Amino acid sequence: MKFSDLTAEISNVQELVKAGQADTYVFMTNMSVDAPVAAAMRTKLRELGVRKPHILGRQYIVRAIRSSARLRALVPQVYGLGDLTSIMDERLSTQSRALLDSWIPKLRTYVPTQAHRDAVNAISEHGVVLLLGNPSSGKSAIGAIVSTIASEKPDNTVLALTSPRDFEAGWNPNDPGRFFWIDDAFGSNVLRDDYVQDWASAFSKLRAAIKHGNRFLLTSRKHIYEAARRRLGxxxxxxxxxxxxxxDVGELTFEEKAQILYNHINFGEQSQSWRSSVKSHLAAVAAVDDFLPGIAERLGDPNFTKGLAPRESSLVRFMEEPTEHLIDTVNALDEPLQAALYLVYVHQAGFDPNDHDAGAAQAVAELTGFSLPKIQECFVELKGSFLKLAGSKWTFAHPTISDALTEILRQKPHMMAALIRGAPIDTILGSFSCEGAPLIRDALTIPATLDDALVVRLSRTPDETHRNWMLFHFLAYRANDAVFTKLMQRFPDLLQRYCWQTDPLANDPRFHFYARAHQFGLLPGDLRQKAANNLESAALTDFDVSFFADEVMLTLIPPFRLVGLGLALRTIVLPALEEKIDEISADADLDEEPDSHFKKLLGTLDCVEEMGVDMDDDAGSFIVDARDQVKRAIDALEERKRERDEEVEDDTDWTHIVTQKKEEPSSTEHAATKRSVFDDVDK
Structure with missing residues (x-):
């Protein structure tokens, strides 16, 4: 800063002094100001009539940013103004570098929306938040920014996880300052039923972790969470x-959408001439009902707009139909680049050059005609647009790229055949489904012409507990009748495999698998008897009668035994309810909701009433008394829970992540503002 830079302000200062409005005058700049220059400026301002002049340069701004966590929470873009290591200590820098490095460059385009503020307020109030939105709606961006803010305090540790099992492994009861960010918590492109089951058991630990001062941010696509919600019950x-x-992160005002679009175009890589050619159409793009921040980001990247005409109709269509344009963009890539995307696609968890599925990699190499080293060379070229490097793994820059590849592969049966032979079995079991099976959104459908190849591939599934669970789930829900019967007839030993039992049994894929095999007459008698024993035990011992609503699963229990089960519920279970309720109360986990401990028992009572099994006066009395006792037990547990919570206070300080609600401009301010936010987008 030079003394002469003050010259342009002198006339303004003189007018303000004359009007009596410059008793104090602040001259602020993002340039460095030497002490002698600042002193000369203050002297000049006093000569002009200013009583209290202040010259604030870059040093002051940086100092203010460093000293105010609240400022950084309100305006996350300021993280990008300097070296991240000057804000975060070395310990946190080491722990969070992989998480934050890819997001820091994006901070200047980030717009703190109402969803951002709602998210951090939910974390403050509840200790947890679930961000829901469609693909590209900005869920991950909010997660990354809030995680960045959370990582500032030296006592806090940010952990970016990919599954509920990662949380269970990463939660340390003795570390109260952990912030868990679980992106795509229930599956990235399709629902992961194994994640649903894992979360069902992990939620109790999550509640306990919150009590111990930990915080959680989960994200999910709307339709995936809705499917998970139904299964979780x-x-x-x-x-x-x-x-x-x-x-819901998709609810944006026009002003928020316009600012997001402006930032991505203004700070993107597009040429000035391109920005000038689209400037007059950007307001129409921002007005699209289903506007997506992730697609706005692509508008600022020439890699995604090479074939896009700078017309309003084309730009609006780009926003309204992003998958179609992304498919065209991928198809227009050079073949080696497409091969690199396929290589990452078949490794759904990410491709690690030093630890990957050799068979899958070889299949892609043979399919595309390029050697594996040649394909891997393309990763760097795709970095930042289509791919990102997370630790040692190459993953898609956004899950929608995987969606686009799924659509592309639907149209290429020859590639599907190669993928069935070479893709990792986890990819097939978790992301594919058979033609003729119930449609699963965003899953890749295997055409019926490849049924035989799929049968062979499924038969080679490793006999491991987790993969057996995934195999049973695939065969229960995603396999068509032809694949199911062929597999069971040719490889009946698969029926003897073991996996963990899911609670409740109505959600257990192994029993659905058995029931389907029984329908086709392919379930051995000893396995049916064993399944019937398990179902009866679940009802009489664990009060799990969830399977009564599934007629197909009920066929696993022979008719006479089913009648006997109904009678046993009346003659054995009902008289023992008082003792059982006391037992549940004594063993209750206070980190759980009090009423959750009795849901199975109450469900059993409802089931007995609906069946009308020998409902004499005594049975009716048992049920009424049991419900009253449960109500009293819940009240007692709530009191115990309150007392426990008062004793164990969470004194972990998370106030630095709480933002304040942005004040909306008044209607008169809106009316007075004629200028479009896009006016200088091409400057």
Whole structure:
């Protein structure tokens, strides 16, 4: 800063002094100001009539940013103004570098929306938030920014996880300052049923972790969470079930959409001439009802707009139909680049050059005609647009790229055949489904012409507990009748495999698998008897009668035994309810919601009433008394829970992540503002 830079302000200062409005005058700049220059400027301002002049340069701004966590929370873009290591200490820099490095460059385009503010307020109030939105709606961006803010305090540790099992492994009860960010918590492109089951058991630990001062941010696509919510049922987290900690990130005002679009175009890589050619059409793009921040980001990247005409109709279509344009963009890439995307696609968890599925990599190499080293050379070229490097793994820059590849592969049966032979079995079991099976959104459908190849591939599934669970789930829900019967007839030993049992049994894929095999007459008698024993035990011992609503699963129990089960519920279970309720109360986990401990028992009572099994006066009395006792037990547990919570206070300080609601401009201010936010987008 030079003394002469003040010259342009002198006339303004003189007018303000004359009007009596410059008793104090602040001259602020992002340039460095030497002390002698600042002193000369203050002297000049006093000569002009200013009583209290202040010259604030770059040093002051940096100092203010460093000293105010609240400022950084309100305006996350300021993280990008300097070296991240000057804000975060070395310990946190080491722990969070992989997470934050890819996001820091994007901070200047980030717009703190109402969803951002709702998210951090939910975390403050509940200790957890679930961000829901369609692909490219900005869920991950909010997660990354809030995680960045959370990582500032030296006592806090940010962990970016990919699954509920990662949380269970990463939660340390003795570390109260952990912030868990779980992106795509229930599956990235399709619902992961194994994740649903894992969350059902992990939610109790999550509640305990919150009590110990930990915080959680989960994200999910809307349709994936809705499917997960139905499967979770009463096992869902209370704050998610009542939506008190659920934020829809897709609800944006026009002003928010316009600012997001402006930032991505203005700070993107597009040429000035391109920005000038589209400037007059950007307001129409921002006005699209289903505007997506992730697609706005692509508009600022010439890699995604090479074939896009700078016309309003084309730009609006780009926003309204992003998958179609992305498919065209991928198809227009050079073949080696497409091969690199296929290589990442078949490794759904990410491609690690030093630790990958050799068979899958070889299949892609043979399919595309390029050597593996040649394909891997393309990763760098795709970095930042289509791919990102997360630790040692190459993953898609955004899950929608995987969606586009799924659509491309639907149209290429020869590639499907190669993928069935070479893709990792986890990819097939978790992301594919058979033609003729119930449609699963965003899953890759295997054409019926490849049924035989799929049967062979499924038969080679490793006999491991987790993969057996995935295999049973695939055969129960995603395999068509032809694949199911061929596989069972040719490889009946698959029926003897073991996997963990899912609670409740109505959600257990192994029993659905058995029931389907029984329908086709392919279930051995000893396995049917064993399944019937398990179902009866679940009802009489664990009060799990969830399977009564599934007629197909009920066929696993022979008719006479089914009648006997109904009678046993009346003659054995009902008289023992008082003792059982006391037992449940004594063993209750206070980190759980009090009423959750009795949901199975109450469900059993409802089931007995609906069946009308020998409902004499005594049975009716048992049920009424049991419900009254449960109500009293819940009240007692709530009191115990309150007392426990008062004793164990969470004194972990998370106030630095809480933002304040941005004040909306008044209607008169709107009316007075004629200038479009896009006016200088091409400057």
């Amino acid at each position: 009463q096992r869902n987290l209370a704050q998610f079930a009542d939506r008190s900690a659920v934020v």
